[in-house]
Amino acid sequence: MRHRSGAEVFGRPRSTTHGGIEARALDLFEERGFEGTTVDDIAQAAGISRRTLFRYFASKNDIPWGSFRDGLDELERRLEAAPTDVPLWQALHEAILDFNGLPEGSEAQHRRRMRLLLRTPALQAHSALMYAEWRGVVARFVARRSGIEADDVRAVVVGHAALAVSLAAYDAWLAHDDTDLGDLLDDALTALRRHLGADA
Amino acid sequence: MRHRSGAEVFGRPRSTTHGGIEARALDLFEERGFEGTTVDDIAQAAGISRRTLFRYFASKNDIPWGSFRDGLDELERRLEAAPTDVPLWQALHEAILDFNGLPEGSEAQHRRRMRLLLRTPALQAHSALMYAEWRGVVARFVARRSGIEADDVRAVVVGHAALAVSLAAYDAWLAHDDTDLGDLLDDALTALRRHLGADA
């Protein structure tokens, strides 16, 4: 959605940034709740007009998802760079761990944001569209490495399952304050492998 | 959402039914697309006022999902009735196969509805809320049989994974006209088991 190619030397300079709007918005969401905050409230807090806000973000729902899309590109690069001698599921798992890894000290903030994203019905719904892109990245990776098409069930299901593991871990992480996200991702993957394990 | 306990003998009789509205709506959705159909269009086609329509359905998004919620109850019953001597994942898989089984001859219609549900962005988003309930049913079943809490990662991840298999199968089913949904569900599950197989 951003359209910066070089430095914008022509025309009227931007009066704000995505990050600036996002920061004000998240404050308000925390203060009054997501539904309880109107777009006009956010625009006013950010010192811009309602119309301008919609030039920065396609929708109110898009604001808290913020830089998720940027993270997607990174996930894709990480998967492409994965060594081919480790099992596919393991490469995937490690990439996901990295993708969800947080810099030290930012855990509390990440928890706040994820709680908003994963516990607000309107945002839960919107997230489905984000997840579809995320799954697509995984499915394409699987397809590439397995020599099948990206819309083959076998690739698609791995994309869904990888997402399943991540979301389950986040669910539990948000439900229990004293847990570590990385551990939960490991637990979820292990549980799934055992659950489906070839012991039948 | 329905509130019929006995026969409604008192008061003004209902002028329509959920099914009646739904049928008109689906016709319009197919004709003009989901976004291209307004609530007023639907109300007019159904011969009721806009306000009445919203007394039958909580939102426009809820209309095409129709009887999904009823199906949920059936899934839950089916899981409760599953014999305890078959492996958990297998009981689950069979219940899902049943859940998604169609009466003979209705495949074409089911395809149309599912294409609408799974390929319309607004409905994809809305579906996230439905899926959450679906996963909850599975997670509770797993928790019950495994003696753990329903919000334990190990139960939650199975709910997510079961949904993952179903959605992957539907994806592929919609993408390829000549496929059988039951076969695809089998394929997806098999692929996932192999993918995560205990061969590492």
Add this chain to the structure above:
DNA sequence: CACACTAATGACACCGGGTGTCAGATGGAA
């Protein structure tokens, strides 16, 4: 038949998210 009672309906006003349009603001380049 007239009456009370119950529940569904429709008209209306209103709110919030989102879009199309257009005139005016801003600052570098010619």
Add this chain to the structure above:
DNA sequence: TTCCATCTGACACCCGGTGTCATTAGTGTG
């Protein structure tokens, strides 16, 4: 200074969704 590309805000408008209230259409009762 003038030209020009771009961003900006004001305004009108559409659509989904809700609160309110009078009205309608039935039932059972005197």
